[in-house]
Amino acid sequence: MTAKQICVIGAGVSGLVSAKTFLEEGYEVTLFEKQQGLGGVWERSRAYPGLSIQNPRDTYAFSDYPMPASYPEWPSGEQVCAYLESYAQHFGVTEKIQFGAKVTKVERKSGNTPRWMVSVSFQENGKEIGKQNYEFDFVIVCNGTYDIPYIPNLPGMEEFIAAGGQVIHTNNFNDDSVIEGKRVVVVGFGKSATDLANLAASKAKECTLVFRQALWKIPNFFLGLFNIKYIFLTRFAETWMPYHKLQGWEKWLHSFGKPLVWAFWRLNETILRLQFPLDACGMVPKQPMNKLIGCSIGLIPKDFFEHVRAGKIRAVKTKINKFFASGVELDNREQIQADVVVFGTGFLQDIPFLEEKYHRHVFDEEGTIHLYRHLIHPHVPQMGFVGYNSIRFS
Structure with a gap:
């Protein structure tokens, strides 16, 4: 039996751990990241000089992959990004990432075996260099609350x-x-x-x-x-x-x-x-x-x-x-x-690529996100959301 195809959108902390978890369970995983590097908020192009984490080092590490003991108590943004790159490489996630891949639309495809159609715009230096559509059995949205x-x-x-x-x-x-x-x-x-x-x-x-x-x-x-x-x-x-x-x-x-x-x-x-x-x-x-x-x-x-x-x-x-x-x-x-x-006025929360009829379930008229345990919505089939248990302050 062919392994189910899993799409992960976003190669930040949530996207990396989601991809790693599904890979360990034997699924076929494709991860789309619109930036040229992984890390989400820690990606190098988004890191301002002097950026560091607010948590002490060991409270901001994956439980199965500690930060290097050589890191200071409050690692810099550069060190956190290097740590996430090392994590992705160690667990075989890096090779599953398509960089410069901006997801533009996620639509539910009807039929005997409903799947998600994911439209991707490939970009380089801010310009589109190609488009492609993919089909997946399950989509995990990890575009984050600090994306817009x-x-x-x-x-x-x-x-x-x-x-x-x-x-x-x-x-x-x-x-x-x-x-x-x-x-x-x-x-x-x-x-x-x-x-x-x-x-x-x-x-x-x-x-x-x-x-x-x-x-x-x-x-x-x-x-x-x-x-x-x-x-x-x-x-x-x-x-x-x-x-x-x-x-x-x-x-x-x-x-x-x-x-x-x-x-x-x-x-x-x-x-x-x-x-x-x-x-x-x-x-x-x-x-x-x-x-x-x-x-x-x-x-x-x-x-x-x-x-x-x-x-x-x-x-x-x-x-x-x-x-x-x-x-x-x-x-x-x-x-x-x-x-x-x-x-330094924070971020807007949205999933702009999600099909409108499902978007209405996830977001109310005031823009508040509604998810069960911050992970799923009962009216949005075969889709999970990781990293939405956060806040919008910068």
């Missing part, structure tokens, strides 16, 4: 670009010469935004960080002593967060013991306010830490708050209202001269 960079459509942007200004998303920032000696505005307060503002503090002529709300940021080491993995990545830390069905000690803790929970999180906030000059920088978040711990807390680059306090990064809590020929106008009517505007 979001840049808000603001008035005057075209005028700014026509006058020589540059507008870049952090996803496409891979050369720091773009900001060297320039007047730079960075938009956002996620990890990529603060990373690039920190880079601009030393490379650019001047740097302004525009953000709508401050978020809690954590150091690699609490008080310069304790690795964050012993603070937030333990079962002890998990007990301070409520979940669906509380039992035993945790049930008591989140009912009668609520004052202890309150004190635990306020203690962490106080430590951060002492370790970082949050008050002096005017960057104390309004939301309590325990309201954001699951989605909006990230590592802060070294010396970021010191750069803000010293004026190397001018932080303005507002939003951009519009562009003009030589810069941006903020919502408070202030005008800032700029040569480069870098948006």
Whole structure:
């Protein structure tokens, strides 16, 4: 009997492990990747200077393929990409990948044995060099939640670009010469935004960080002593967060013991306010830490708050209202001269190639994804989704 044909779309972390798993089970696997290299968000063309992971090394590794012991506690983006390349090579996934292969349409083909028709556009240097259709028994969508960079459509942007200004998303920032000696505005307060503002503090002529709300940021080491993995990545830390069905000690803790929970999180906030000059920088978040711990807390680059306090990064809590020929106008009517505007404004979530009648099942009118256990939809046959249990923040 011929092995079933499996299509995997996307050669990021999710796509690689999906392909590896199906190969081990004896299936025929084809993996389509629109970039010229594997890695997804870690692919080299998408990595900005200084990119590193937020997790300690051993918590960001495949269980059956540890990261090299020579790697530092927080590996760089380059090291993570090399690790993923090594993983793919070790498990025979690399030879199954077709690079520069952008999936343009996935349609259900009717008949006695329904299959998926996958249309692929092969591209090189941004130009199409060929097309081809394939048929598969099962499709695994791994295009990721960080695939479509979001840049808000603001008035005057075209005028700014026509006058020589540059507008870049952090996803496409891979050369720091773009900001060297320039007047730079960075938009956002996620990890990529603060990373690039920190880079601009030393490379650019001047740097302004525009953000709508401050978020809690954590150091690699609490008080310069304790690795964050012993603070937030333990079962002890998990007990301070409520979940669906509380039992035993945790049930008591989140009912009668609520004052202890309150004190635990306020203690962490106080430590951060002492370790970082949050008050002096005017960057104390309004939301309590325990309201954001699951989605909006990230590592802060070294010396970021010191750069803000010293004026190397001018932080303005507002939003951009519009562009003009030589810069941006903020919502408070202030005008800032700029040569480069870098948006760290996250990503849109979509599966643009999925046939419309199935797309309507997966996404509602507000763009929210609906999947059972983040993996399948009962009305989308013979298709799985891997990597959709994440969030859209950058």
